[in-house]
Amino acid sequence: MPSKIYEGVLIHPDLPSGRCGGEISVSSFAITFTSGATRHAISLSELQISAGGAGNRFLFFTTNRESDISIYTADRSILKEPVLASNTRLESQIKSSSKVLRKLAIASMVVVAVVGLGILGLALSKDRIVRGIANQIPVSWEEKASDQLFGTLTAGREMVKNDSLKRVFERAAQPLLSEVRRKGFKIDLYFVKDGTINAFALPGGKVVIQTGLVENAQSWEEVMGVLAHELAHVTNRHHVRGVIDNVGLFALLSAMFGDVSALAGTFANMGGELASLANSRSFEYEADADGWNYLVAAKINPRGMISFFETLQKRQTTLEKLPLSIMSTHPDTKSRIETLKKMGQELKAPFTPIAGSFADFKRALNR
Ligand SMILES: [Zn+2]
Incomplete structure (x- = not known):
């Protein structure tokens, strides 16, 4: 057989x-x-x-x-x-x-x-790994990529060049800015003449505030709330993390095994795409929470963040969507407000009033 x-x-x-x-x-x-x-x-x-x-x-x-x-x-x-x-x-x-x-x-x-x-572990701890890799990337790379991006995003837009006005703002924001600068970030503030309520951060530490945001804020604390949120995007390396998330597991693994240079190349080539990659809901919540804590550490009343978000919520329909801007995930504004209100219940620290008249600043900025 x-x-x-x-x-x-x-x-x-x-x-x-x-x-x-x-x-x-x-x-x-x-x-x-x-x-x-x-x-x-x-x-x-x-x-x-x-x-x-x-x-x-x-x-x-x-x-x-x-x-x-x-x-x-x-x-x-x-x-x-x-x-x-x-x-x-x-x-x-x-x-x-x-x-x-x-x-x-x-x-x-x-x-x-x-x-x-x-693979399962990697998926579960991906965010932690991404954060670890982001921390390996020097801030100077972000600053470099940011210069290019800044040029693109501000091209043809009118910048506020009034230095004494900027100094007034810098003085008001001083406690908050020094909280962040102490962490090794070089923060540069820019004002763009634009009536739309908006502000956005670029990797490395440039923050652009549109005059419309100041115009629609009721107090220094509200503006500082937005600024703190933007600064938290910077300190959390959200742009880099967004890029790493986007280039995927392969880059992640090669970076883990020491080849950060491949990632650097990818990062450098991202240019204009960089900003749009970075907005994710979890980043927004993280920026809210960390921004809040920066405000508390700076003895600035963080509730300004809440009241400004409430203003945003009322005006949502007219708002422009810009990458990593305060409005980038506006459908979530309601739950972001709720989260912050919960944080507000635990506040005990005394706050220091912010120096300088906000009304005067507002008037001068829009002149
Ligand atoms: Zn944001």
């Missing part, structure tokens, strides 16, 4: 390349390899069975007589062939070969499990 056919390989010195792929069959007398005209049989009476080859993945059929000739297969089910399984001479060889192959099977299952768990 002819056996099942198994895929296999013959190693024979007479073959042109020394080996050849074909089919293996088992009969009552022999194991036979065939491939076209090539045929080689090993008599069961002199057959030797062992596991071997790369990673011990194959079953080898050889004889002691012709040690340079062998037939092998990766199909271990061949050992179940009745003529082999019932052969008492081969019993111990089959047993030890099976053991080797089984060990391998367990090892590969372990590998699969480890890799699987690794």
Whole structure:
């Protein structure tokens, strides 16, 4: 009765390349390899069975007589062939070969499990890894990319050039700015003449505030609330993290294994895309919470953040969507307000009133 056919390989010195792929069959007398005209049989009476080859993945059929000739297969089910399984001479060889192959099977299952768990772990801790990588990227790279981006975003827009007015703002924002500058960020503030309520941060520390934002704010504290939020985008490296999120797992892994330069190249080429990559809901919540804490540390009443968001909520329809701007995720304004209100319930710290008249500043800015 002819056996099942198994895929296999013959190693024979007479073959042109020394080996050849074909089919293996088992009969009552022999194991036979065939491939076209090539045929080689090993008599069961002199057959030797062992596991071997790369990673011990194959079953080898050889004889002691012709040690340079062998037939092998990766199909271990061949050992179940009745003529082999019932052969008492081969019993111990089959047993030890099976053991080797089984060990391998367990090892590969372990590998699969480890890799699987690794990927799962990576997915679960992705944000932490991204943050870790972002922290490896020097702030100076962000500053460089930011210069280009700044040019693009402010092209054709009118900047407020009144230095004494800027000084008034800088003085009012001083406690907040020094909180952030202490962390090693070089913060530069710019005012753009634009009636739209908006402000946005660029990687590395440039913050652009539109005059419309100041115009629609009721107090210094409201403006500082927005500024604190924008500054938290900067300190949290949200732009870089957004880029890393976007270039994906591969870049992430290569950066983990030390090749940060590839990531640097990607980052440098992102230019104008940079800002749009960085807005995600979780970044907005993070910027709200950290901004809030910066305000508290600076002894500025953070509730200005809440009241300004409430103003935003009322005007949502007219607002422009700009990357990493205070409005970038405006559908969430309601729940952002709720989150901040919860933080507000725990406030106990005394606050210092902000220096300078806000009304005067507002008037002068819009002149
Ligand atoms: Zn934001």
